[in-house]
Amino acid sequence: MIPSVTFHGAAGTVTGSCTLIRHDGGTLLIDCGLFQGPKTVKELNYRDFPFDPREPAALVLTHAHIDHSGLVPKLCRQGFKGRIHCTSGTRDLLTFMLPDSGFIQESEVQHLNHRNRQRGRAEVQPIYTRKDAEACLDQLEPADYGTWIDVMPGAKIRFWDAGHLLGSASVEVRVAGDGGEQTLLFSGDLGPGDKPFHGLPEGPAGADWVFCESTYGATVRPPVDNQERRRQLGAEVAEALKSGGVLLIPVFAVERTQELLYDLNQLIDDGTLPRTDIFLDSPLAVNVTDVFRRHLPDINHAGVANPFDRPYFHPITEVEGSKRLNRLGGGAIIMAASGMCDAGRIRHHLKNHLWQRNATVLFVGYQAPGTLGRLLVQGRSPVRIHGEEVEVRARIRTLDSYSGHADQAELLAWLAARGPIRGGVALMHGETAPRQALADALAASGLAVPIHQPALDETIVLRPGKAERVPAAQPRLLTVPDEDWHNLYARTVLDLSERLRHGDDAERLALLRQVAALLTPPEAAPRKTDPQETDR
Secondary structure, eight states, rough: OOOEEEOOSSSSSOOOOOOOEETTOOOEEEEEOOOSSSHHHHGGSSSSSSSOSSSSEEEEESSSOHHHHHTTTHHHTTTSSSEEEEEHHHHHHHHHHHHHHHHHHHHHHHHHHHHHHHOOOOOOOOOOOHHHHHHGGGGEEEEEEEEEEEEEEEEEEEEEOSSSSSOOOEEEEEETTTSSOEEEEOSSSSSSSSSBBBBBOOSSSSOOOOEETTTTTTTTOOOHHHHHHHHHHHHHHHHHHHSSSSSEEOOOOHHHHHHHHHHHHHHHHTTTSEEEEEEEOHHHHHHHHHHHHHHHHHHOOOSOTTTTOOOTTTOOOSSHHHGGGGGGGGSEEEESSSSTSSSSSSHHHHHHHHTTTTTTEEEEOOOOOOSSSHHHHOOOEEEEETTTOOOOSSSEEEEEEGGGBBBBBHHHHHHTTTTTOOSSEEEEEEOOHHHHHHHHHHHTTTTSOOEEEEOOEEEEEEETTTTEEEEEEOOSSSSSOOHHHHHHHHHHHHHHHHHHHSSSSHHHHHHHEEEEEHHOOGSSOOOOOOOOGGGO
């Protein structure tokens, strides 16, 4: 059998990573992530898998981020019985992250069903529950970097440090097939290097096929080391505190939170920032910080004093403690999940502070299309939170130097170090424009093998020296939208409300009549009478 690779996620988008390898020995799955972003994309999480969940003999996870691991509980609930291979860091993080994800699924559906009952609509079921997530943890099989693992007949894997997250890995896969053994290298998410807990991403040379992420494939950042990154953070925080309001930082619970705490504490230690109360309002982030505390001897390259045990650092887990933060008048930092503002406690804090001119919101990570975070970064105002309009008067700031992803130059350098690549490169985990930009840059670099940009559910048959592309018979999405009708609907409602608020009564009446006319079906419109007809 000739090995094939099918892209069931992270193809034309940066979420939902899920790649199926079929080979002589059976089927191997790389990642099984949650789709995030516009509701049209998120709806894929509720559908059946585009393959039989019982088919894969094993699952390999590149790292613990939910867009790479978040559908594992659903996969196991629907029949997957194999081992889930990952690093020990990934195993430790998933112990908290997957149950938390299950809790979020249940909570969101509970609120949705309450509204559905009020509207007379059918109730829906969560993608999976906390109990489902806890049940799949027994299938996790941790392994060290650099050790070959026989995961199934005809396939073995080896983890390489990807420098993206605690426990993150690129996965080297060797599979048997017609024409002999082939080596496939999956980058996972690659870090930029010189981060508080990581160096440069690693990987082997001489793969047949490389499957590389392209999240920031169109971005070339100025070189930023740990010292410059910390200086930029200090400047943003100092400016926010000077305004007298609260500084809100929407954070990703894993890694970004801990990096920020690490640097904030050093800035306070060296006198760059005054001693400031830092509230971490996220049960998951608090638990994950405990995981980092346990791994600190291995990742604390600078050897600074424990950044997670300071008297001004206040972890918040209980709801009542989160509510008390609403009383803060200023001079404090609130870090709350989620990083894209699409769920979690950060939405409550944004609702409480966005309208205040002395407040600051600092984004320190990627904002997917259709998320509240993307809308705020784009300068939208007002926005809707929990069904209510909120005027945006707070300062909205972004700091890209904390990105956990390599930029175009760093991706090109990582790929160059993997040569000679014999068969081809497939670019994954990127939106359309960044992925095309990286493909163009790769071609310009003189790469002599084909560069593929697979579509969702497309298959590439890995024939020796040539890849055969097989489109999906029934693709789940023809295109991955930057925004969908849900986003356009929300924006239209906000725009209409804004126009009505600022007009006089005559203007409001005229506008509403225009809208009503557009909504009136043609057959329901009054029949226009020809004036001459009445004369006959």
